Amino acid sequence: MSTLITAPTSFRILFLILCLQSTEAISLERPESTQPAQNYLLFCAGCHGLTGSGVPNKVPTLTRTLPAFVKSAEGRDFVLRVPGVANSALSDQGVAQVLNWFLASSATSLAEWQPFTAEEVQRARRMPLMSVSQSRRQLINKMELSSEISRDIDY
């Protein structure tokens, strides 16, 4: 077996080094915290508000709709494909932790929902929703949710 490094191999090594360097530069830009509460503040609260209340007719509330959506497979898929999640700078693990932290902090009983996993987030967020409002309306209509949720139908 030859110990010589061939040209393609050396290019591969150089490429790997460059990739590692760029990953480091990106991670140093804005480190993701290990605390989901802090990640919520830094990555979500700017639009959804400090408590997740949203802005009427502008930014969807999380407090009412999120606990309702996560109880069905379709709802969970929707949550993980909305622009705020699909485009988030948070990692898959970071997204899962923030969502689980938010749900655990809300009044939702733990028995009523399954925590998100990084794998579930990774699978779903790869396919961002194109018609978010339409998907949201369809979901709420299909789920026959209470009138409390139905008033959050248009965003």
Add this chain to the structure above:
Amino acid sequence: MQQRIDRLLERASRRVAQRTSRRGFLGLFGAALTGATLLPLLPVSRGGQALAEPTSPKVPASPTASDDPVSCDYWKYCAIDGFLCACCGGSSSSCPPGTTPSPITWIGTCHNPGDGRDYIVSYNDCCGKTSCGACSCNRNEGEKPMYRLSLNNDANWCMANDNPNYHCSVSVLLGVAGQ
């Protein structure tokens, strides 16, 4: 005597000519030139050189950071872009009378050189009146272009207000940033 010297020099010249070649000489000369050029690039320690240079005073990370709310150098304004509400009838963290804070905003961190800690800061625009025009301040630490809208300070964050006129900006501390 002269003939003897001539013979001696001739013999010496012929010996050199027989043992060496012009190409060999050129090659050796070229290698010497190249070596002399590359020598300063070798990774040798230049510690001595650095020590020989005059030492300049250490510049602090944020030389002009202050705690003055009407100064653009106030540490918690590290990524603000707009008119400081503290100069417009409000404070560094509250909107002037007659304006309402934007419900959507962008949130980042600022380093406080006073205690060496990073703080989570919410930059809210105050909306509902025309531009204040006083104490314009534009600092962009950690600010990102429009494709990262949630980290952009050029956006009019009054866009979600009933009256989207921009008046001034505040910087609200939300807590200490941990790991």
